[in-house]
Amino acid sequence: METHIPTREEALALLKEFNKSESLIKHGLSVEGVMRYMARKRGEDEEKWGIIGLVHDLDYERYPEQHCKKTREILEERGWPEDYIRAIMSHGWGLVTDVEPQLEMEKVLYTIDELTGLVTAVALVRPSKSVLDMKVKSVTKKWKDKSFAAGVDREVIANGARMLGMELKDLFEDVIMGMREVASEIGLAGSGVSSA
Numbered sequence: 336m337e338t339h340i341p342t343r344e345e346a347l348a349l350l351k352e353f354n355k356s357e358s359l360i361k362h363g364l365s366v367e368g369v370m371r372y373m374a375r376k377r378g379e380d381e382e383k384w385g386i387i388g389l390v391h392d393l394d395y396e397r398y399p400e401q402h403c404k405k406t407r408e409i410l411e412e413r414g415w416p417e418d419y420i421r422a423i424m425s426h427g428w429g430l431v432t433d434v435e436p437q438l439e440m441e442k443v444l445y446t447i448d449e450l451t452g453l454v455t456a457v458a459l460v461r462p463s464k465s466v467l468d469m470k471v472k473s474v475t476k477k478w479k480d481k482s483f484a485a486g487v488d489r490e491v492i493a494n495g496a497r498m499l500g501m502e503l504k505d506l507f508e509d510v511i512m513g514m515r516e517v518a519s520e521i522g523l524a525g526s527g528v529s530s531a
Contacts, residue, residue, distance in 0.1 A: 339414035346386045353409070354396045361521045363389045365451040366444070368521070369513030373443050376509070384440055387422045391444060403427040403434075430491070436498065446495025449488050450510050453477065456484035458523045465525025466514045474507040 341349075350363050370388030374381040394405035403424050410420050424434040425441040426448050436445040457477045458466045477483045496506050518524040 337414060338416050341386055341413075341415055341419070343382065343386055343389070346389045349409075349413075350390050350393060353393050356396050359392060359396055362451065362455075363392060364517050364520050365455065365514055366391055366448060368517035369447045369451060369510050370440075370444065372513030372516060373447070373509055374440070377439065379440065383419070384443070387419055387440065388444060391423050391426050391448065393423075402431045404432070430488075436495075439499075442495060442498045446492060446499060446506065447510055447513075448491075450492050450506065451514065453484050453487045453489075453492075454507075454510050454514055455521070455523065456487070458525075461525075463525040464523065466511055466518050466523045467525060469511050471504050471507045471511065474511065475504065478503070478507075 350360060354360055354363070367385045367389040371381045371385040373379075374384035390406070390410075392402075393409060395402055398405040403426070406423055407420055410423070418438075421434060422438065422441045422444060424432050425436040426444045428435050428445060436442045454466065454469070454474060457474050458464060458469060460477075461469065461473070478489065481489070492506075493503070496503055499506070514521065514523065
């Protein structure tokens with residue numbers, strides 16, 4: 336089968352075909368937004384990074400026990416490029432796959448996946464329910480509180496930050512900025528800005 340470079344429309348349709356959960360779709364859109372932002376900042380292929388971010392959890396709703404592995408099957412059947420598939424596999428490194436993130440794109444995906452979840456959780460407890468007025472210090476404060484969003488694997492995020500040679504505060508800033516770009520799509524534009 337010849338390789339097919341997917342469009343964003345195809346990627347979104349595929350995400351919605353395999354996932355009915357609104358929170359999983361919003362998570363895909365969050366990760367896409369941050370991947371696009373990070374790609375732009377680095378002078379990389381924004382479309383490619385975004386598409387990979389969008390579908391990174393493609394199999395999670397239907398096949399949680401085969402997370403990442405089932406995505407490989409689904410994307411291979413559709414002729415997706417191997418580098419897209421490898422990048423998606425690498426976000427599960429040490430958890431569900433042994434594909435170590437090597438490229439910058441892979442390291443970014445691995446690092447920000449869990450972090451978008453933390454930023455979302457922080458936004459939802461704010462009076463504004465928004466990322467638009469969120470400051471890095473709000474995320475830093477909640478990062479230190481291990482009982483807050485306890486399901487977020489902080490070790491993965493810290494490990495990813497080391498891989499990228501980034502300080503956590505700079506990483507938090509990038510994730511907030513990337514999520515701001517998709518705030519209305521992910522339901523975190525709030526209902527008016529608060530001073531919190």
